[in-house]
Amino acid sequence: MTFDELGLSDELLAAVKSAGYSEPTPIQAQAIPAILSMRDITGIAQTGTGKTAAFVLPMIDRLAQGRSRARMPRTLILEPTRELAAQVAENFEKYGVNHKLSMALLIGGVAFGDQDKALMQGVDVLIATPGRLIDQFERGKLLLTGVEMLVIDEADRMLDMGFIPDLEKICKLLPPRRQTLLFSATMPPEITRLATQFQTDSKRIEASRPAQTADTITQHVVKLDRGDDKAKRTALRRVIESRDIKNGIIFCNRKVEVDIVAKSLCKHGHDAAPIHGDLSQAHRTETLEKYRAGDLKLLVASDVAARGLDVPDVSHVFNYAPPPNSDDYVHRIGRTGRAGRKGEAFTIVGPNDEKLWDAVLKQIQSDVQEYMPDGLEEELSELEAPSSRRGGKRSDSSKGSKSSREPKNKQHASDDNSSSRGRGKKGNQNELLPPAPAGPVVGLGDHVPAFLQRPI
Missing domain, CATH: 3.40.50.300 (P-loop containing nucleotide triphosphate hydrolases)
Incomplete structure (x- = not known):
């Protein structure tokens, strides 16, 4: 099979050819026609199998018609990390070379100013990490009611990083009539529940066994x-x-x-x-x-x-x-x-x-x-x-501290006895008081405050 058989436009096929590709990977061959037919997709394929192009290519074709509006992206791609978001952006630049599509990247660690400017101008494709997307929405810089297509990429990594509550919050802000694509390398029960919750009659595509290592x-x-x-x-x-x-x-x-x-x-x-x-x-x-x-x-x-x-x-x-x-x-x-x-x-x-x-x-x-x-x-x-090295240190220090403490403790004991005998007027209550210091008390002047001398 070649890319010519997948139903992509001539402009997009030219971009794919100029990038050096002629045959689609298994995940691309199955996902691209289904996405072009407006089906919800749950794609399972391990890393390096071409999942990104599987949704980027049909998305570009879908976006060729229509126009963007300020603060209202037409498509939304959620990525768990900044590096993945940047990689998807590179794919859009490579395959969208023959299309006039606008794109914005919302990731942490970057100043809000440039992102705000891009959103105000209107974008066709918004690629974001969940945290920064929610930040921009709560700042009033973003509206999600115009999203026609949602892509949740590396869903199992989203789960590992604790982003599932954020995903649920974001999906509630999107219009119910949308196309939802979910891609993951593995399919734990939590991701299956997520797919059931946010997709309608989705097509499951599994290009390879999730836990298979390459023979190379x-x-x-x-x-x-x-x-x-x-x-x-x-x-x-x-x-x-x-x-x-x-x-x-x-x-x-x-x-x-x-x-x-x-x-x-x-x-x-x-x-x-x-x-x-x-x-x-x-x-x-x-x-x-x-x-x-x-x-x-x-x-x-x-x-x-x-x-x-x-x-x-x-x-x-x-x-x-x-x-x-x-x-x-x-x-x-x-x-x-x-x-x-x-x-x-x-x-x-x-x-x-x-x-x-x-x-x-x-x-x-x-x-x-x-x-x-x-x-x-x-x-x-x-x-x-x-x-053993740490044990030796503890043993030596404990011996030294014990020998150095013994005479001091004995001296304190004799001081306690002598001081208690010298304060016998008020009976046994005064025996519980600390001994009076022999010299000046550092930080308290040259006397002991009255509240320290009160009977207990």
């Missing part, structure tokens, strides 16, 4: 006898140094790990930089541009970059630990081995990661070969265990 990716697991951070960072460096790496992505489960791992790699002479949601948009954009241009070798990332990072030729992917959600393993390693290229993926598994790794193996339903760089086991055995 060689997978490895590095199993460690100890799982402390120092051992893991050492193992990661030795794995990197043992392979011929063109460029790679290192995925961490927590943002704080991203910064620590990136700093450790740089300290040991590797070309690495972090990217995660807490960094400013300008910093994230600059880092991604350097990585895409080949000026950065290693990108240390949280799962914010697991989807939507459009770098077709990534040679290696490293998991600092198995992901908490086994589905994310497929999306992480799917950054390599794309478009028929070969790729390698390595996952570091410590004793505390075994359950997560077992869930990954169950999900992908295949064995992963173990890998151990030369000399790593000996190097790890020579590393001092952090628990």
